[in-house]
Amino acid sequence: MGNICGTSSSRHVYRPPDTQRTASAPSTSTHIGGDTLTSIHQLSHSQRERFLDMHDPMRVMGLDHDTELFRVTDSSYIKNDKLAGNPESIASIFMHEQLRPNPYASRTGAQTHEASAYVPKRIKATDLRVPSLNVMVGSQAQDGIKAYDHMSNDPVPVKMRLGDFLDRGGKVYSDVINDGGESQALIVTLPKGQKVPVERV
Structure with a gap:
């Protein structure tokens, strides 16, 4: 999970450097007419809001400042009951502020100006x-993070509060390994030099 865990939605609209989920899809072109867009900021306000409603994990999952986040981390990364971000994560995310063509758009008749x-x-x-x-x-x-115990010499399961990340400039993205089950994998950023309190569970 990051420092170990292999891998939250109120109505926040993020503005990170301008990218989520795709399934295996047909090879048909999605270009139906007009210029293909690459950023949500090229969409109209209504279409941008629609796109974020569909793909921003803060909105999709109904997360807020009080949402509890869980992970397993090695004890060596916990300093004074606080944890910093990992600058070398091997995870991949769905960046919901950057667009790529929906491979099913040609089947649904979606136009290039539509979310x-x-x-x-x-x-x-x-x-x-x-x-x-x-x-x-x-x-x-909390049960889901147990799968990552083997990735550490001294694994420590911890609980954090999403608001502690957001208050420090953090942002939330969906991890590509999400399977839509009762636990969801997310990537939460934490700017360099910032730390969040953790509670051992």
């Missing part, structure tokens, strides 16, 4: 150039 013509771009978490942590959220998140 449904796009899905978030997939990028590496390190491309954000901001330290981050892999976390789990959801009703089974």
Whole structure:
């Protein structure tokens, strides 16, 4: 999970450096007419809001400042009951501010100015150039992090509060490994030099 965990939604609209989820899809072109867009800021306000409603994990999952986040981390990373972000995450995310063509758009007739013509771009978490942590959220998140115990010599399960990340300039992205179950994998950024309090669970 980040420092170990292999891997939250109120109505926040993020403005990170301009990218989510895609399924295996047909090879048909999604270009139906007009210029293909690459950023949500090229969409009209209404279409941009629609896109974020569909893909911003803060909105999709109904997360807020009080949302609990769970992860497993090695004890060596916990300093004074606080944790910093990992600048070398190996995770990939769906960046919901960058667009790529929806491979199903040609089937649905979506036009290039419409939110449904796009899905978030997939990028590496390190491309954000901001330290981050892999976390789990959801009703089974605390149990879900147990799968990462083997990735550390001294694994420590911890709980954090999403608001502590947001208050320090953190942002939330969906991890590409999400499976839509009772626990969801997220990547939460935490600017360099910032730390969040953790509670051992």
